[in-house]
Amino acid sequence: AQSVTQPDIHITVSEGASLELRCNYSYGATPYLFWYVQSPGQGLQLLLKYFSGDTLVQGIKGFEAEFKRSQSSFNLRKPSVHWSDAAEYFCAVVRATSGTYKYIFGTGTRLKVLA
Amino acid sequence: DSGVTQTPKHLITATGQRVTLRCSPRSGDLSVYWYQQSLDQGLQFLIQYYNGEERAKGNILERFSAQQFPDLHSELNLSSLELGDSALYFCASSPSGSDEQYFGPGTRLTVT
Numbered sequence: 001a002q003s004v005t006q007p008d009i010h011i012t013v014s015e016g017a018s019l020e021l022r023c024n025y026s027y028g029a030t031p032y033l034f035w036y037v038q039s040p041g042q043g044l045q046l047l048l049k050y051f052s053g054d055t056l057v058q059g060i061k062g063f064e065a066e067f068k069r070s071q072s073s074f075n076l077r078k079p080s081v082h083w084s085d086a087a088e089y090f091c092a093v094v095r096a097t098s099g100t101y102k103y104i105f106g107t108g109t110r111l112k113v114l115a
Numbered sequence: 116d117s118g119v120t121q122t123p124k125h126l127i128t129a130t131g132q133r134v135t136l137r138c139s140p141r142s143g144d145l146s147v148y149w150y151q152q153s154l155d156q157g158l159q160f161l162i163q164y165y166n167g168e169e170r171a172k173g174n175i176l177e178r179f180s181a182q183q184f185p186d187l188h189s190e191l192n193l194s195s196l197e198l199g200d201s202a203l204y205f206c207a208s209s210p211s212g213s214d215e216q217y218f219g220p221g222t223r224l225t226v227t
Contacts, residue, residue: 032214043117043221044205044207044218046217049214051214103148103160105158
C-alpha cells in the first residue's frame with residue numbers, strides 16, 4: 001500500500017538558517033509527489049510538486065525539493081528560513097487511477113522559527 | 116486565497132446531532148475532494164466527486180455522506196456525531212485532468 005512518512009514531527013531552526021524537511025514514500029510506480037504548507041488557521045497551499053523529469057524541483061517562497069528514487073525520498077529544502085515560514089508542512093504522494101488523483105498525506109512536520 | 120470557499124468556518128454541536136458542511140470549488144473546477152484533519156489521524160482523504168458523480172472513496176464512515184450539486188458545490192453531511200468527529204474538515208477542488216488540488220480554509224467542527 002502507498003504510504004508517506006515524515007519522520008520529524010517538530011523542527012526548530014533559527015531565522016536565516018537552512019532547512020531540510022524529510023519525506024519518505026512507499027509507492028509501486030513512479031509517484032506524483034507534493035509538498036504543501038499549512039499556516040495556522042489556514043488551508044493547505046501547494047509549495048511544489050514532482051511528476052517526472054528533473055529531480056530537483058523549485059517551488060514558491062524559495063523552497064525546493066529533490067526526488068531521490070534510490071532512497072524513496074522527496075525532501076524539502078530552503079537555504080535561508082524566514083520567520084514567516086513557521087507553519088506545518090505536509091508531504092503527499094498521489095496515486096493516479098482512472099483519471100482520479102487520490103492524495104495520501106504524511107503526518108506533517110511543524111516548523112518553528114527562532115528569531 | 117485559493118478560490119475555494121467553505122462554510123461555516125466554525126461549528127459547535129452536540130453528540131448525536133447532524134451537520135452539513137458546504138464547499139464551493141474554484142470556478143471551472145469539476146472535482147471536489149473532502150478531507151478530515153484530526154490530531155490523532157492526521158489528514159485523511161474522505162471522498163471525491165467529479166461533475167456530480169462520486170469518483171473515489173477513502174476513509175469515510177457510513178455516518179458521513181456527501182454530494183455534489185449541478186452548480187458543482189458540494190456538501191458533506193455528518194450524522195450521529197461523536198466526540199471523535201471533532202476535526203477540521205477541508206474541501207479541495209481541482210480542474211479536470213489535473214493532479215493539483217486547491218484547498219479551502221476548512222470548517223472546524225467541535226462536538227461536545
